[in-house]
Amino acid sequence: MSVKLGVPSKGRLMEKTFDWFGARGVSLSRTGSDREYAGRVDGVEGVSLVLLSAGEIPRELAAGRIHLGVTGTDLVQEKLVQWDQKVEPLAELGFGHADLIVAVPMAWVDVDTLDDLDAAAAAFRARHGHRLRIATKYHRLVRDYLRMGGVADYQLVDSQGATEGTVKNLTAEAIADITSTGETLRANHLKVLDEPPVLRSQATLYRARGAARDEATRAALSALVARLGL
Amino acid sequence: MSRAEARALAARYAAAFEEAGAMPLDCAILQSAGTLLDLYGEDIRARAYVTQDPALGERMLRPDFTVPVVQMHMENGAEPARYTYHGEVFRRQEDRPERASEYLQVGYEVFDRADPEAADAEVFALFSDVLAPEGLRAATGDIGILTAAVQALDTSERRRAALLRHIWRPRRFKALIDRFSGRTPVPPTRAALLAAADPMAAAGPLIGLRDADEIRARIAALREDAAEPPLSAGQVALIDAVLRVSETCPFALERLRDISMDLPGMDAAVDRFARRCDRLEARGIDVAALDFEASYGRTSMEYYDGFVFGFYAEARPDLPAVATGGRYDALTARLGDGASIPAVGGVIRPDVLLAVREGAA
Numbered sequence: 001m002s003v004k005l006g007v008p009s010k011g012r013l014m015e016k017t018f019d020w021f022g023a024r025g026v027s028l029s030r031t032g033s034d035r036e037y038a039g040r041v042d043g044v045e046g047v048s049l050v051l052l053s054a055g056e057i058p059r060e061l062a063a064g065r066i067h068l069g070v071t072g073t074d075l076v077q078e079k080l081v082q083w084d085q086k087v088e089p090l091a092e093l094g095f096g097h098a099d100l101i102v103a104v105p106m107a108w109v110d111v112d113t114l115d116d117l118d119a120a121a122a123a124f125r126a127r128h129g130h131r132l133r134i135a136t137k138y139h140r141l142v143r144d145y146l147r148m149g150g151v152a153d154y155q156l157v158d159s160q161g162a163t164e165g166t167v168k169n170l171t172a173e174a175i176a177d178i179t180s181t182g183e184t185l186r187a188n189h190l191k192v193l194d195e196p197p198v199l200r201s202q203a204t205l206y207r208a209r210g211a212a213r214d215e216a217t218r219a220a221l222s223a224l225v226a227r228l229g230l
Numbered sequence: 231m232s233r234a235e236a237r238a239l240a241a242r243y244a245a246a247f248e249e250a251g252a253m254p255l256d257c258a259i260l261q262s263a264g265t266l267l268d269l270y271g272e273d274i275r276a277r278a279y280v281t282q283d284p285a286l287g288e289r290m291l292r293p294d295f296t297v298p299v300v301q302m303h304m305e306n307g308a309e310p311a312r313y314t315y316h317g318e319v320f321r322r323q324e325d326r327p328e329r330a331s332e333y334l335q336v337g338y339e340v341f342d343r344a345d346p347e348a349a350d351a352e353v354f355a356l357f358s359d360v361l362a363p364e365g366l367r368a369a370t371g372d373i374g375i376l377t378a379a380v381q382a383l384d385t386s387e388r389r390r391a392a393l394l395r396h397i398w399r400p401r402r403f404k405a406l407i408d409r410f411s412g413r414t415p416v417p418p419t420r421a422a423l424l425a426a427a428d429p430m431a432a433a434g435p436l437i438g439l440r441d442a443d444e445i446r447a448r449i450a451a452l453r454e455d456a457a458e459p460p461l462s463a464g465q466v467a468l469i470d471a472v473l474r475v476s477e478t479c480p481f482a483l484e485r486l487r488d489i490s491m492d493l494p495g496m497d498a499a500v501d502r503f504a505r506r507c508d509r510l511e512a513r514g515i516d517v518a519a520l521d522f523e524a525s526y527g528r529t530s531m532e533y534y535d536g537f538v539f540g541f542y543a544e545a546r547p548d549l550p551a552v553a554t555g556g557r558y559d560a561l562t563a564r565l566g567d568g569a570s571i572p573a574v575g576g577v578i579r580p581d582v583l584l585a586v587r588e589g590a591a
Binding site: 081082105106107108109110112113115116118119120122123124127128131132139140143144146147150152153154155156167168170172173188189194 | 267268271272273275276324325327392395396399401402405409417419420423426429430432433434435436437438439440442444445447448449452
């Protein structure tokens with residue numbers, strides 16, 4: 001049995017992950033055709049590469065089907081209940097930085113804090129007969145954040161993509177989404193609330209607490225961790 | 231503890247409640263998610279199971295019986311009415327997976343206009359009676375006291391409404407008190423907004439459903455509020471004093487009488503508390519030994535707006551309450567489509583009671 005390392009299967013996240021391991025003497029590469037999700041690991045024994053969608057890596061870690069995995073803090077904390085009991089963060093990789101934030105139309109000059117958002121939501125509900133809608137795919141994190149902030153009279157509506165467009169399309173009044181530069185928000189006439197973000201996220205290497213380990217895996221895992229200098 | 235044992239215990243309490251004059255009710259397990267979400271807000275999703283029906287949309291596995299019982303009563307109930315029910319309720323336990331996500335409740339509910347304090351006493355005395363052999367501690371409170379204190383505050387109607395909206399969220403309630411009394415500084419964004427001659431000038435394109443009138447209305451409200459004098463330290467101290475009341479009933483009553491000398495608007499609520507004590511005494515409850523906490527039930531029992539109570543095993547702080555209940559007049563108004571009726575009731579959890587007994591054995 002070998003150590004299974006789960007890594008995002010495409011895009012910048014994959015390239016940066018390969019770079020990060022490469023800089024530490026562990027070379028990751030894709031094999032076969034461009035469309036085939038197979039890979040290899042050189043520079044350390046007994047480790048096999050599993051290429052997965054970043055969104056599936058938290059679930060695979062929690063189920064113990066992979067021993068290590070690279071994915072965003074946001075995805076781990078949104079998808080895994082009691083995430084810290086299921087995975088252990090080994091290293092923050094220093095890329096894939098993004099904040100999960102709440103944004104409202106720039107024209108809402110009266111709304112800058114959670115306190116304002118709550119007051120606006122109460123008045124909105126009285127006027128429109130339904131709760132103020134916030135579009136997001138991060139339901140658990142945003143709900144916890146708004147509860148802690150004492151915001152009532154809102155509802156979360158699911159948006160799996162193009163979330164910034166929902167306000168203009170009248171399917172939501174505000175959004176909660178990942179942003180790195182805020183450019184897309186500004187282009188869509190939205191502004192971030194003047195509050196700490198819901199979450200600061202970056203690509204992180206996690207260890208699955210529940211993955212099965214025999215003698216050989218245990219040895220390969222410690223060799224890999226030592227090689228990575230963790 | 232076996233499920234069969236819990237079920238048998240539930241049936242026994244239901245029989246006792248029927249004996250006391252309640253009509254047995256049966257409620258659907260799948261409830262309209264919309265109704266529950268409108269009542270409790272988005273937070274309920276973290277605590278209840280939501281499922282999808284192709285024709286009816288979102289459905290929720292009943293997190294309690296109160297809402298369906300009120301709906302059934304408001305649709306076709308005779309008055310006055312007493313109901314009992316027993317069956318499973320379903321609660322998601324995201325933060326505490328060790329707690330049961332499916333368990334039995336046995337309930338008793340009274341819909342009666344005649345004498346609300348007598349109905350409060352009837353429910354409490356019945357629970358106290360059937361639970362007497364278990365050696366539990368009773369706690370009581372009254373959300374109506376805090377509500378009345380807020381309504382009696384010498385401040386604007388808008389501030390009172392904001393505080394009442396957050397009665398069940400103690401942190402937020404405190405933050406509002408701090409802001410209204412000037413204890414927390416005005417956030418810089420708010421100061422800038424209030425200082426601007428025409429805050430809408432640089433607003434840019436308006437997108438979404440919330441329109442310019444709504445934004446202007448809020449700015450006007452904020453300006454009015456900024457012109458309001460701060461909530462005085464004396465008034466804040468009175469609210470704090472109410473929240474701190476935690477004594478046996480006679481001392482609590484005395485304390486609240488003192489406070490209401492300075493907040494005369496509270497009198498009616500304190501009178502109701504006094505009347506309830508009399509009615510409890512008439513039912514054989516030792517009121518002199520009964521605990522009363524003004525802030526009891528504030529965090530966990532959002533639809534209760536008057537008398538609240540719970541029965542606990544003192545030796546088992548790890549367990550939830552064996553029984554809880556209270557008055558929910560406002561809920562009947564919200565579900566009643568214009569109609570409303572004073573209502574009070576409570577539930578027993580047989581599984582918790584069995585765990586208490588096992589621990590004691």
